[in-house]
Amino acid sequence: MSIELKNQKEVEAIRVSCQMAAETLLLVGEQLRAGMTTDDIDKIVHDDTIRRGAYPSPLNYKGFPKSVCTSVNEVVCHGIPSGRVLKNGDIINVDVTTFFKGFHGDTSATFYVGQPSAAARRVTEIARKALELGVKEVRDGARFGDIGAAIQEYVEGNGCGVVRDFVGHGIGRKFHEPPQVKHYGKRGSGERMRAGMVFTIEPMVNEGSFEVHVDPKDKWTVTTADGSLSAQFEHTVAVTKDGCVVLTERARPLKFSENIAAVFAV
Numbered sequence: 683m684s685i686e687l688k689n690q691k692e693v694e695a696i697r698v699s700c701q702m703a704a705e706t707l708l709l710v711g712e713q714l715r716a717g718m719t720t721d722d723i724d725k726i727v728h729d730d731t732i733r734r735g736a737y738p739s740p741l742n743y744k745g746f747p748k749s750v751c752t753s754v755n756e757v758v759c760h761g762i763p764s765g766r767v768l769k770n771g772d773i774i775n776v777d778v779t780t781f782f783k784g785f786h787g788d789t790s791a792t793f794y795v796g797q798p799s800a801a802a803r804r805v806t807e808i809a810r811k812a813l814e815l816g817v818k819e820v821r822d823g824a825r826f827g828d829i830g831a832a833i834q835e836y837v838e839g840n841g842c843g844v845v846r847d848f849v850g851h852g853i854g855r856k857f858h859e860p861p862q863v864k865h866y867g868k869r870g871s872g873e874r875m876r877a878g879m880v881f882t883i884e885p886m887v888n889e890g891s892f893e894v895h896v897d898p899k900d901k902w903t904v905t906t907a908d909g910s911l912s913a914q915f916e917h918t919v920a921v922t923k924d925g926c927v928v929l930t931e932r933a934r935p936l937k938f939s940e941n942i943a944a945v946f947a948v
């Protein structure tokens with residue numbers, strides 16, 4: 683299947699959904715603290731999304747039961763909110779996708795709950811930087827392999843693993859569209875990016891091996907095969923003639939307070 687090119691009006695519509703998702707993610711960052719459950723985060727995301735007149739894309743997507751993915755510690759992605767209580771030292775990726783007026787916007791970040799260990803801080807910071815390096819490769823005429831190579835070189839150069847089984851994706855009227863955006867690969871390989879393409883970059887970085895395991899019971903929760911920590915950041919980007927725009931860019935940095943130990947890393 684070919685990669686759809688969005689016109690300016692469509693990109694602007696996707697930007698609106700993306701900005702809603704970014705705002706909801708900021709709200710989670712402001713409220714996150716030890717003692718909360720991942721269901722509490724689900725409620726924050728659900729209520730804020732509905733309040734905006736939008737719909738939380740994950741809810742009932744291919745049977746996903748909640749409005750957001752919450753992936754704690756060794757959970758790589760697609761963590762299902764539950765009664766799990768967040769504790770000091772946990773890291774949690776919160777992945778928000780918002781559907782508004784026919785278009786989806788998708789963004790995530792990993793937060794620290796209280797004081798992170800040095801190892802937790804390291805893998806989180808590497809994931810944040812990996813996304814930044816991927817975004818820098820995006821421009822009309824560059825190839826998707828350039829994104830993957832930049833991310834893989836950096837992540838593996840730091841002794842971490844970059845997940846292969848889950849990838850970034852085109853986005854627009856559908857939550858997941860072509861292309862698959864790999865976070866590993868060879869420079870100069872893959873299709874060329876063209877102005878008007880809109881897709882996500884969302885590298886999942888494991889402290890240890892890149893290998894993952896899907897929970898056979900719930901069929902969603904993805905964990906590292908070796909039990910090591912995993913962190914992820916995600917943006918939705920639009921390719922332009924001379925580079926790209928990050929449609930999910932946050933309007934402001936996360937607000938810190940003494941109570942709020944969650945540190946936003948990007």
Ligand code: MF3
Nearest residue numbers: 740743746751760777779788
């Ligand atoms: N938001 C995830 C992504 O970045 C997809 C979650 S699918 C769900 O692609 F069903 F788990 F929500």
Ligand code: CO
Nearest residue numbers: 777788789916
């Ligand atoms: Co996402």
Ligand code: CO
Nearest residue numbers: 788882884916
């Ligand atoms: Co995504």
